[in-house]
Amino acid sequence: xxxxxxxxxxxxxxxxxxxxxxxxxxxxxxxxxxxxxxxxxxxxxxxxxxxxxxxxxxxxxxxxxxxxxxxxxxxxxxxxxxxxxxxxxxxxxxxxxxxxxxxxxxxxxxxxxxxxxxxxxxxxxxxxxxxxxxxxxxxxxxxxxxxxxxxxxxxxxxxxxxxxxxxxxxxxxxxxxxxxxxxxxxxxxxxxxxxxxxxxxxxxxxxxxxxxxxxxxxxxxxxxxxxxxxxxxxxxxxxxxxxxxxxxxxxxxxxxxxxxxxxxxxxxxxxxxxxxxxxxxxxxxxxxxxxxxxxxxxxxxxxxxxxxxxx
Ligand SMILES: C[S@@+](CC[C@H](N)C(=O)[O-])C[C@H]1O[C@@H](n2cnc3c(N)ncnc32)[C@H](O)[C@@H]1O
Numbered sequence: 494x495x496x497x498x499x500x501x502x503x504x505x506x507x508x509x510x511x512x513x514x515x516x517x518x519x520x521x522x523x524x525x526x527x528x529x530x531x532x533x534x535x536x537x538x539x540x541x542x543x544x545x546x547x548x549x550x551x552x553x554x555x556x557x558x559x560x561x562x563x564x565x566x567x568x569x570x571x572x573x574x575x576x577x578x579x580x581x582x583x584x585x586x587x588x589x590x591x592x593x594x595x596x597x598x599x600x601x602x603x604x605x606x607x608x609x610x611x612x613x614x615x616x617x618x619x620x621x622x623x624x625x626x627x628x629x630x631x632x633x634x635x636x637x638x639x640x641x642x643x644x645x646x647x648x649x650x651x652x653x654x655x656x657x658x659x660x661x662x663x664x665x666x667x668x669x670x671x672x673x674x675x676x677x678x679x680x681x682x683x684x685x686x687x688x689x690x691x692x693x694x695x696x697x698x699x700x701x702x703x704x705x706x707x708x709x710x711x712x713x714x715x716x717x718x719x720x721x722x723x724x725x726x727x728x729x730x731x732x733x734x735x736x737x738x739x740x741x742x743x744x745x746x747x748x749x750x751x752x753x754x755x756x757x758x759x760x761x762x763x764x765x766x767x768x769x770x771x772x773x774x775x776x777x778x779x780x781x782x783x784x785x786x787x788x789x790x791x792x793x794x795x796x797x798x799x800x801x802x803x804x
Contacts, residue, residue, distance in 0.1 A: 495556060496543070496570040496581060499774045504580045504694045508541055511568050511581070516541040517588040518622075522574030522608065523547075523595055527555025529664045533591070534564045536660070540588070542567045545577035574608065576749040578620045580694045585687075587620050590627040594666035597633035609640035611647055615688040618649045626683040630661040632670040637678040650682040695750065698777040700803050701785040702768020707797035709760055713739050715791050722783035724748055729784075735759075740770065741788060747780040754781065756788050764800055767792055 496511065498504060508518050517540045524530045524544040534542050544567060546552050552571045559567050570577045578590070598606045609629065617627060627650075631637050644650050657679035662671065670677070715729040725747035732741045738759030745752045754775035758767045767789050769777060786804045793799065 494568050495552070496568050497774060498570075498576075498580060499697075499776045504697060505583050506581065507583070508586065511543070512541040512566065514541075516566070518543070518582060518586050519589045519591065520545065520574070520577060520582060520587055520620075521591040521593075522577075523592060524555055524569075525551050525594075526665050527551070527558050527569075529591075529593055529660065530555060530567055531558055531562050531564055532660055532663065534559075534567045535562070538566060540566060543570065543577060543581060544568070545570045545572060545574040547571070547573055572751075573749045575613065575616070576695075578617060579692055579749060582620055584619055585622050585625075588622055588625050590617065590621070590625075591661075592627065593630045593661055593664045594670075595629070595631065595636070597631070597636040599633070599635065604639070607636065607639065609636075609643060611643045614644045614647045614649065614682070615690070616692045618647070618684050618687045619692045621684040624683060626681050628658075628661070629678075629680045629682070630657045630667070631678050632666075632675040634676070634678060637680065641680060644682050647688070649684065649686045649688060651685050653681045653683070655679060655681065695747075695776075695778055698782060700768070701777050701782045702766060702803050703785070703789045703799050704761070704764040704766060704801040705789070705792055705797040706764055706800050707795075709738055709758070709765060710792070710795050710797070713741070713758065713791065714795070715741065716787060720783060720787040722780060725780045725783075727780055727784035727787065729787075738766075743784050745778070745780040745784055747778055750776070750778065750780075752776065752778075752781070756785060758788070758792065765792070765797060768803070 519540050519542045521544045524546050530544050595608050657677050713732045720727040727745045730742040741756040755770035755772045757770040
């Protein structure tokens with residue numbers, strides 16, 4: 494089953510609200526086609542597995558696989574692993590985090606994109622239960638050494654490097670690299686202490702809109718430049734005129750969350766509505782509110798007046 498954060502009554506949800514029952518919680522980051530996820534779920538039927546994956550095609554494939562195999566103890570989230578750890582699991586709740594063959598980003602200038610960095614390990618420690626651990630398997634020796642060093646620097650983990658469990662060598666990428674004759678590296682990072690800096694879940698809002706006085710404008714003149722706000726950026730990609738008003742395709746990037754959503758400007762019973770469209774059920778975050786504020790400012794520049802502000 495797919496997890497849609499905007500439809501959850503609270504962030505983070507109680508595991509029971511996601512999985513319908515209690516159980517030891519496991520998070521897999523970057524599950525790819527989900528064959529490991531399915532195998533793990535079958536061999537640990539008492540565990541509850543939350544998978545996070547940024548590729549929509551992979552999520553679809555994995556969902557089909559889980560359905561086909563009748564697996565009920567897995568939930569999948571389309572998006573970044575860090576978002577899932579921050580917002581979809583309670584603090585100190587996770588028994589195991591599994592990362593099989595993370596994208597290695599081998600070029601020096603791309604190293605900042607690697608998942609397993611010091612800041613990630615620090616934040617992870619706030620979500621792992623006591624004695625909880627992260628299991629890393631990779632074919633990339635340089636990334637392996639990098640991850641060990643980043644974790645070591647936090648002083649929060651005991652690090653061991655046993656041989657990889659056989660099941661972790663049956664993922665799509667493991668099979669590919671095995672055929673290519675590559676070596677495999679495995680590490681277990683066990684939480685020994687917790688970072689003192691809290692990592693609160695993302696704040697989200699019930700709504701983001703304003704009501705304005707005045708006629709629907711003939712045209713919208715929206716900022717071409719990115720709209721910056723603390724922690725992210727929003728871009729108005731395109732505005733289209735519909736029957737009832739304007740639809741504005743908007744891209745919002747915030748820490749660990751990227752959303753493409755529609756804003757709209759349309760007549761309503763109470764005035765001109767400018768705000769988030771329900772289409773796609775976006776998560777209403779600080780960044781989405783900043784985009785709506787920029788839209789409202791553009792309407793004000795056309796002479797319209799705000800009469801109710803929920804931005
Ligand atoms: C090299 S593949 C490995 C896939 C799978 N674990 C395997 O071993 O076959 C890396 C996967 O991580 C996903 N990914 C990359 N960054 C991610 C992130 N921040 N959160 C979740 N998934 C991510 C990619 O889309 C890709 O499917």
